[in-house]
Amino acid sequence: MASRTPPIKNLADLKQVQRTLAETREREAAAAAAKAVAERKRAAEKDLFSRAIGATEPLRRKAVVPLAPEPPAPIPVQHQLDEQRVLRESLSDEFDVTTLLDVDDAMSFRRSGVGTDVTARLRKGDWSIQAQVDLHGLRSDEAREALGGFIRNAYKQGLRCVRVVHGKGLGSPGKQPVLKTKAQRWLIQKNEVIAFVQAKPAEGGAGALVVLLAPARR
Missing domain, CATH: 3.30.1370.110 (Ribosomal Protein S8; Chain: A, domain 1)
Structure with a gap:
């Protein structure tokens, strides 16, 4: 709540009020100046970061292509035939x-x-x-x-x-x-x-x- 200005009774009171108003304006000006300095500092730091990393672009999502599973290795048919032949020709010790x-x-x-x-x-x-x-x-x-x-x-x-x-x-x-x-x-x-x-x-x-x-x- 703003303080009430005391009633002015004479010239001295008027000067006191003027001084009080002047001090208030100085404080408000100082606060505004400090705020402006802080804003400029933040802007400068942001600009410094932007210059350091260079131009940026939003990341693009890579298209995902579903890959079919690798086909099974080819069946060595000749090897299987050889193995079957060996089994058919397995040698017996009991052969007369x-x-x-x-x-x-x-x-x-x-x-x-x-x-x-x-x-x-x-x-x-x-x-x-x-x-x-x-x-x-x-x-x-x-x-x-x-x-x-x-x-x-x-x-x-x-x-x-x-x-x-x-x-x-x-x-x-x-x-x-x-x-x-x-x-x-x-x-x-x-x-x-x-x-x-x-x-x-x-x-x-x-x-x-x-x-x-x-x-x-x-």
Whole structure:
């Protein structure tokens, strides 16, 4: 509430009122000046910030495109076919070979339809040995897997004559050629094998077989 001006009784009172009004105006002018200074300072600081960061634009929202999930990797069909073929041709230790082997001075095998001249030529060395696998020191399951893989790869490469070294079994219990018998069984179950004979003494003798493979299909 504004204070009431005391009644003026004389010249002295008039001068006092004038001084009071002058002081009030000075205070109001000072307050207005201080407010103006503060406003200019705020404006200057805002302008300084704007100059420091440069021109600005509102952020634009990027368009979002829904992406389809990555397609599954292609199914290796050939690999599956190979695996199925391996399963179909899994080699059995129980396969009876006694009726399929030619019993002579060196036991041999020829598939049905293959003449005796083939095993005779194989024994003479008419086909050169192109690769061999050594099953020495392998457990039965390891030897079976190694032999199966070796025959498959040799056939795919177009090889015709290979050697399988199974050993004479001298280190087996009872000195029985266990691996030799199993190798014969496994080879007979491989469709790629058309004949085999015991190797010549210089090529391993009773500890190895010379195997003739069918021509690879092109």
